[in-house]
Amino acid sequence: MSHPTPVARRMYDLVEPIGLVPYFADESDQALMALGLRNAWDAYFAGRAAPLGRSAPAEVVHAVFYNFAPGEVARHLPRIWDLTTPEAALAARERGCVAGLRRLLGDLADTPGVTRAADLLLRAATSAPVEGRVLYAALRALPVPREPLARLWHAATLLREHRGDGHTVALLAEDIGGTQAHVLHALSIDMPAHEFGRVSHLPAAQLTAVIDGMRSRGLIGTDGWLTPTGHATKQRVESMTDRLAEAPYNALAPNELELLTATLTPISTTIRAVFPS
Template sequence: MYDLVEPLGLVPYFADESDEALLALGLRNVWDAYFAGRAAPFGRGVPPEVVHAVFYNFAPGEVARHLPRVWDLTTPEAALAAREQGCVAGIRRIVGGLADDPGLARAADLLLKAATSAPVEGRPLYAALRALPVPEEPVARLWHAATLLREHRGDGHTVALLAEGIGGTEAHVLHALSVDLRAQDFGRVWHLPAAQLDAVIDGMRARGLVGDDGWLTTDGRAAKERIEAMTDRLAEAPYHALSPAELDCLVAGLEPISAALRKVFPM
């Protein structure tokens, strides 16, 4: 299900229409658009320190460069509407005629049934999204359901990282090294000051996760595998709401949509 749902969840980050709709509100850059769109379910009054804690994997100060400043330029309500509008436009452009196929509407209803069935306790971003109105239009409904599931999984991933003692920046280093990419070349952390990134890697080396050669040790790879396994387990709950027949129908409906998105997105 992750493989089928994740391409829909990535639409705000890889389809230009989402950023374009948010930037049209007067935001300064794509990172303004990112934080305005993703943090909007919390509303205007939540301080950046709280958003930093929930998002988990941004370096200190990165959230505060955008929040609450974006709310001087637009409102959470406008950001939510623009994000949805842009994502629907992006999906329609990419999937073409599938957007109006009855199979998409059926998939949207089933995915929403799963996405709104899980407990919200311990899932702050998922809970905030659950409090939003559900779109009526099928493509918007499908994207909304996928976003709920993506953030539900993300909240669980944070739990898994915390349980393993892996900090936010460390999570990026762990992932980069697990795919044989130097942390200094990984897009989410390469911009950090070298001394800051080196200190993170040194801390992981001191805990036996990174070897003297700069790559993951056996213990480091085992930690990554435990995190991914726990993340998967914690992401299962929504799908328990579906019968086997409903799950089969959902898979069949999502497969062509996911395939169309994967042809476009760098996954």
């Protein structure tokens, strides 16, 4: 069912806090590190790349994830699979995220609203076409958890990666590379690129080369901030990302979408109170 007004941005604000749990709640990293992984980035790549399987080389994961600097993925893959297995990583990640959600939500975790939200969100999350959505398709191939809190987190992760696959398409359409995407985002929120976490660790010469390339295209001005062209490019990327993220919600009738919104709002609000970013 196609809705008369776009819903993807509205739902993004509600779903994203749940999808961010593995990156902001300690329980996920702790569960993965207990498998013998060496650091938090090992845990990141093990948890997120596990749906692609052991045989996916670093070059493929780099292409799918899109926004890591050259060589960053290869520092962790395939070595993490000498320490654990994708199956164990998937189980540990789910276990840790459910524990993190339970801690964050407190008494809300076992309410009927969580079950209703999980069922509706999962129906949306498993309804979209998989063509061209590599990471989303890999997640769709996994078994669906039975426990409501696990189902909620699984559905949010599906939708987050579905949106992420579409965001990559939008970036490619604007000829914005992975590192450039971080610079574009940082400057759009009035943060100097060298202070943005995902690129702040890069050698100064490497980051300067990226910025110089964007400046030569008219995206960044001589003052180091986005030009009108840069802002317009960022807006086109976000608009296309929203448009490409609409499909899952077409599985829900308007009244179901309103019910989903009502049940997700207290969940997301509670999580955002701890992880406002």
